[in-house]
Amino acid sequence: MSLPRLRPLAVDSAVALGFAAVGCIAGAYYQPPGWRAFDGPGYVLACLTALPLVARRRFPLPAVLASAAGYAVYLGCGYQPSVNFWAPAVALLSLAGRRPLGVALAGAVPVVAVIVLSGVSGRLHPALTAAQALLVPVVAIAFGHTRHLLVRANARLRDVTAELVAEQEERARDAVTLERMAIARELHDVVAHHMSVITIQAGLAETVLTSDVPMARKALGHIALTGREALDELRRLLTVLRVRSDDDGQGTPYGAAPRLDRLPDLISGATAAGLDVRFTARGEPGPLPPVVDVCAYRVVQEALTNVIKHAPGARVALTVDHTPDEVVLVVRNDAVRDGGGPDGSDGRAGRGGRAAHGGRAGRTRTDGRPETVPGTGLGLIGMRERVKICGGRLSAAPHDGGGFEVVAVLPLRASRHASPGEPEGQER
The missing domain is CATH 3.30.565.10 (Histidine kinase-like ATPase, C-terminal domain)
Incomplete structure (x- = not known):
């Protein structure tokens, strides 16, 4: 594997490990009553929610689905909601930056679902749950799609430059x-x-x-x-x-x-x-x-x-x-x-x-x-x-x-x- 490919992979691996570490630390040190104690399966599910970010560049849509699925299982097992829902949002940002807008909107559906599930599990006010379920995917898609347009414009510019040369x-x-x-x-x-x-x-x-x-x-x-x-x-x-x-x-x-x-x-x-x-x-x-x-x-x-x-x-x-x-x-x-x-x-x-x-x-x-x-x-x-x-x-x-x-x-x-x-x- 060439060095230019190793560098993005190393960055994505570091991001995934960072989200996994933060999720595990939050689960271990923040244990309010009313939820299941953060045990071994909790550590595994927190890591499964974050580790798909390693493939967010090459396989952005599968990364969104895998991360959202991991977080949904994490919540379904009764663990307390934490910062884990940011991993699907980052995966959605990468998806919007590398795929057309229609694919990004389709990938936003599971992200909205797990954010709503997180708000309901955390007993948040319905207005706050709806606000974060709307704002987080919209912001992720907006930034990602802007990057997608810039990449396409740069590609066209490279083509025009090559033609001029x-x-x-x-x-x-x-x-x-x-x-x-x-x-x-x-x-x-x-x-x-x-x-x-x-x-x-x-x-x-x-x-x-x-x-x-x-x-x-x-x-x-x-x-x-x-x-x-x-x-x-x-x-x-x-x-x-x-x-x-x-x-x-x-x-x-x-x-x-x-x-x-x-x-x-x-x-x-x-x-x-x-x-x-x-x-x-x-x-x-x-x-x-x-x-x-x-x-x-x-x-x-x-x-x-x-x-x-x-x-x-x-x-x-x-x-x-x-x-x-x-x-x-x-x-x-x-x-x-x-x-x-x-x-x-x-x-x-x-x-x-x-x-x-x-x-x-x-x-x-x-x-x-x-x-x-x-x-x-x-x-x-x-x-x-x-x-x-x-x-x-x-x-x-x-x-x-x-x-x-x-x-x-x-x-x-x-x-x-x-x-x-x-x-x-x-x-x-």
Whole structure:
């Protein structure tokens, strides 16, 4: 038996022994004439009246019945009334504290009966007998039922507390999951773009290593530069993950991330990878919210990365339109066309500007143009998630003239959730 159970049992045992001792002492030293002398059976019946209190917590109703029965037999044997009738009253108090009110009222019936029997045996005035027969059970039930209500309220409070703790833990797990997703998006954007450029340049360098040494040297230089840029962005990302503000307790998740003012570097890297990028800026650039600034850069970066992977050597039109209410990004690439037909197409350019032929990623074809790199479709998913966080809209789909077009609209004011019915476009 555990210690928490031993302690209430010890208390109840002490209470029962105390009532038994008091009853025996009262019977032994208070022996008025007219009643049976307090002898051995009297001691036994006094103990039988009090000892059921040992089980008043676990079996409250049987304890009431047993105690009341013991006292009724005690009075029936002709012994003088004494303090013994308080044992059934205490048992009734415990019953009201652990069982519903209806059960407590049922248990009060034998207690009222033995109190009335005690008053009649003691030749008390009928009014006094009725008063004590009414007041003692009512007070016991009132105190006991109040305790019963408090126990139930505490149990409900514990349940609510447990639910709140579980909800808080669930929210903490969701927050960790969202943070991991954000980190995964950042790592994808950093690694995918730079590794795509490095892969294309490495394939070009391998192809022209013996035939065009200056071109190979230039490609290797681009590889080194792109690798350094990737390392710089990864360092900035790790810094954001490690450092937190000591002044206000809030992190600065966008402080070290690249923004739109670094578009020239991004375009330069894409041009080095073989793209023909034509950049157009419209409107008057103004200060952007950090989350929108980072999102715009990442959308352009991912769109150019997709073109490098799926349509190497294509012409790309990049437009950034600044308005007072939003920033509109348009990245549109033409289909890659090879010689062989009247329009320069030999059928190898797939839908959306994707080359339909296979081959090892990063190598070049016999005509000196880089091969396409297989994609997973995660790039557009990441872009769409970023744009939704900003409350914007994203469409990504092939356009009629061949090639692919990505359009992102990022509001500058209070963000809203993207509409569930917005077109998903086509992922590549």
